[in-house]
Amino acid sequence: MTPAAPAYRRLSVEERRSQLLEAALTLFAHRAPEDVSLDDVAEAAGVSRPLVYRYFPGGKQQLYEAALRSAADQLRLCFDEPRQGPLLPRLGRALDRYLAFVDEHDAGFSALLQGGSVVETSRTTALVDGVRRAAADHIHSHLGVTDPGPRLRMTVRMWITSVEAASLIWLDEDKQPPAGELRDWLVDQFVAGLTVTAARDAQTAELVRGALTAGT
Amino acid sequence: MTPAAPAYRRLSVEERRSQLLEAALTLFAHRAPEDVSLDDVAEAAGVSRPLVYRYFPGGKQQLYEAALRSAADQLRLCFDEPRQGPLLPRLGRALDRYLAFVDEHDAGFSALLQGGSVVETSRTTALVDGVRRAAADHIHSHLGVTDPGPRLRMTVRMWITSVEAASLIWLDEDKQPPAGELRDWLVDQFVAGLTVTAARDAQTAELVRGALTAGT
Numbered sequence: 001m002t003p004a005a006p007a008y009r010r011l012s013v014e015e016r017r018s019q020l021l022e023a024a025l026t027l028f029a030h031r032a033p034e035d036v037s038l039d040d041v042a043e044a045a046g047v048s049r050p051l052v053y054r055y056f057p058g059g060k061q062q063l064y065e066a067a068l069r070s071a072a073d074q075l076r077l078c079f080d081e082p083r084q085g086p087l088l089p090r091l092g093r094a095l096d097r098y099l100a101f102v103d104e105h106d107a108g109f110s111a112l113l114q115g116g117s118v119v120e121t122s123r124t125t126a127l128v129d130g131v132r133r134a135a136a137d138h139i140h141s142h143l144g145v146t147d148p149g150p151r152l153r154m155t156v157r158m159w160i161t162s163v164e165a166a167s168l169i170w171l172d173e174d175k176q177p178p179a180g181e182l183r184d185w186l187v188d189q190f191v192a193g194l195t196v197t198a199a200r201d202a203q204t205a206e207l208v209r210g211a212l213t214a215g216t
Numbered sequence: 217m218t219p220a221a222p223a224y225r226r227l228s229v230e231e232r233r234s235q236l237l238e239a240a241l242t243l244f245a246h247r248a249p250e251d252v253s254l255d256d257v258a259e260a261a262g263v264s265r266p267l268v269y270r271y272f273p274g275g276k277q278q279l280y281e282a283a284l285r286s287a288a289d290q291l292r293l294c295f296d297e298p299r300q301g302p303l304l305p306r307l308g309r310a311l312d313r314y315l316a317f318v319d320e321h322d323a324g325f326s327a328l329l330q331g332g333s334v335v336e337t338s339r340t341t342a343l344v345d346g347v348r349r350a351a352a353d354h355i356h357s358h359l360g361v362t363d364p365g366p367r368l369r370m371t372v373r374m375w376i377t378s379v380e381a382a383s384l385i386w387l388d389e390d391k392q393p394p395a396g397e398l399r400d401w402l403v404d405q406f407v408a409g410l411t412v413t414a415a416r417d418a419q420t421a422e423l424v425r426g427a428l429t430a431g432t
């Protein structure tokens with residue numbers, strides 16, 4: 001006889017880990033890292049403190065770093081966008097997902113970008129730089145550019161940084177303007193930035209004439 | 217009888233302090249803070265290690281912070297520009313001074329912006345945020361705006377952040393393009409950013425029609 005599935009299923013190691021990270025992220029999203037204890041995480045996840053330690057023997061610092069890494073991974077997922085259809089709506093959809101992430105994680109997003117106070121800064125910085133590089137790679141790839149020159153790269157990275165700045169200000173300003181308006185504004189800033197660079201760079205000029213406007 | 221002035225004048229407290237900070241900044245500009253010792257600073261300034269300690273009893277951390285603060289003060293000075301003549305050349309001259317600072321301090325500038333590894337990060341961040349706020353205030357003031365609305369403020373802060381990003385990339389890329397070209401590019405990006413915002417914001421639209429183009 002096959003036993004009936006238990007009403008209360010044990011979580012797998014991966015599931016439990018994700019659950020703890022999600023609980024930690026939510027806490028870090030609303031409080032400064034130094035104001036979050038492992039007891040808080042255990043309570044939020046409905047588990048015992050020893051169980052949190054079993055998963056994160058390095059304690060709070062390890063948990064904090066893992067939570068940041070998980071946030072970084074989620075951010076990368078925002079950039080996943082099929083390579084079909086006009087370019088600017090693709091950028092708009094990626095920005096929608098990104099802004100939804102910013103909206104949901106709020107203070108946790110600021111903590112991720114501005115570096116925590118309990119964790120070694122260089123590692124947080126490396127994590128965030130990895131996300132920035134991933135964003136830039138996605139943009140180059142969608143633009144159909146395999147060998148971006150220095151001016152195009154600088155333009156794309158300037159835009160990515162200004163999107164981060166806009167997100168932090170947006171959180172400071174009670175999420176005004178509405179996300180949809182901010183998204184359109186950021187897409188327009190992207191086009192404007194590339195257009196300025198196009199006047200100085202043949203590769204960018206070709207993009208502005210071609211891929212960027214095709215099908216829009 | 218009046219004694220003849222000594223051939224070797226003792227430095228005043230302020231002069232000595234400045235000399236030590238300048239030596240420290242130069243060292244931090246070429247090496248990571250953790251690779252700079254107080255002995256190095258003493259040697260670079262041609263003084264004894266106890267004298268460095270007399271001025272900075274908190275040791276390396278205090279010296280590092282003071283050097284960053286001095287760099288931040290120097291950066292603020294870059295923004296000082298008479299309120300006369302067309303606006304964009306004023307912005308260009310401020311950028312020239314800023315890029316000269318970046319050029320001169322190089323790795324020290326990156327250290328200032330990215331936070332050091334020996335100093336408490338929140339204090340470095342507050343220092344840099346102060347410089348950013350000063351830059352934004354200068355821009356609003358030159359634009360003749362006393363009460364900048366959220367969209368204008370966000371646009372200005374996005375541009376300031378993207379200038380920082382451009383500076384760091386510029387250092388990474390062996391200072392290419394030449395400073396003069398980068399300056400013009402950044403000024404054009406400023407105008408393009410405001411122009412995009414002008415389509416959504418009456419206050420910015422008025423600036424783009426008026427102050428920004430007057431006399432150019």
